[in-house]
Amino acid sequence: MLANSPVESFSFAGREIFLKRDDLLHPAFSGNKARKFAYFLDQEFAGVTKLIGHGSAQANSLYSLSALAKLKGWQCDFYVDHIASQVLTLPTGNYAAAIANGTNVIDLSNLLAANTSVQAGKSDWHCQRYIEQRVLPAETNALFIPEGGRCQYAEYGVSQLAAEIETWTMQQGMTDLKVFLPAGTGTTALFLNQYFMRKQSDIRVFTCAVVGGDTYLRQQFDLLNPNSAEHPQILNADKKYHFGKLYPEFYAMWQRICASGVQFELLYDPLGFMVLEKFLPQWGASPVMYIHQGGLLGNETMLPRYLRKFGRTR
Template structure:
């Protein structure tokens, strides 16, 4: 298949400086008899290697959002997430690096002792505002960067997980970097933004999303809405798998943990149990059930998030 470059967007000088600190995100081929026996190829797009902190889809999603905020003259980014949020973790670090204040609405009551993620947020200068779950659900209703009613001058609102059309543009660039022909893209899903960004690329013809939480059927509509915000129609086949959540978001089981440990031992690639572990478990389960026709090449996106393993 041919490769089509994404439209070039001028980056703010401060953002250019941050981008220069990023490393390459290579493709790694998984050599495995199970794959060879079925005449399949599995490759991992190693976005976890982009940066020690703002790795994976977090940087992809934040890149053009932060660019827009900087050019709009914002001096503070306000967003939301759970107590283990990779999104807020990357945002707080990026805000400090760019000289922007950050405020995070955290779902639930303030715990007596903060976990490593929340301590990092504080260390990087993010103001933490713990809110009730009902208030948190209300915050999900505000999508535009200026839509949050209590915003002050200079503040820029960023929805949960960076779910905006600007995030899709950053994720779509990931597909342009894949220098081999491929049949299927596969990614874990939280808000569905990364999957929508993959589908926003004309190079994506078939995509699989693996829901990280129970009741992930809502992701189907959310992905379509994000694509509509981009004013584009994706003709790519897509399927969202909702039965690999292992009990719910951030839940795990001995079976999942054993799979992750075995995968890391055999292939030297670290996974985490919230997203990437579930993604690879689902792909191997499909492979063993002969879901993929012989001869197909699958590219799985490693979306980083390894910091969450500390909590």
């Protein structure tokens, strides 16, 4: 099992922040996806020869699933709603790395256009529905993992992460630790806080919504655990940001945090650190840990976009 990522000290906003380096878990299988997919790596699946997933053509989960399939000796089929022409012309980032791992990235829009049997009502098809109704019935040797790893199986690896944090705080003689991480589906944040609550630990988890807003994030929590008392606390940014859009303040924050010598990714971490900086004064002298969730391959596509829009400012 991949475990026991190091904890480093990190100076941010005049405070010492402890950085849980999950980006260092494994060269090809790291970050929050390694935690969420750990169950599938550690368990034996007799008869399984193929892994099926879905999401965007540059999703971190695409690369992570391709790496998982390679480690297990499985074929990986990953369905996307569409693949942008520039990605096909010049493959980079998670898409290119997944292709190099042997993954079949399947464009659902092309599949529907060529398949007359699903032409009627084809606008209603989306990847998960298509996989469940058209693919899985014929793929008896396939294992299907929902988008982004939002499933109960994620609790296995995230609980291991929580146990590592708990052990580390005990070794440090630390109390009242605040753990912070930005959220997509919120799966990692939810299962972390659930673990600490059920262990009656004084460690608490805080997060912010990067994909969608707070309402969306609460809905994701409810899908996995309807007990809101065990949910992590959601913190707000000062304004609404649209996922994947380029913002000068994100770029500036990314440059600030990378100046430490640790590389962060451009999609989640900038907003995460902006929210963290806003709330740090409210936490007094409590120790704070930020979880580095990997995803650095995504910078291969995000950074050129920022450079084209804002240029090099460092």
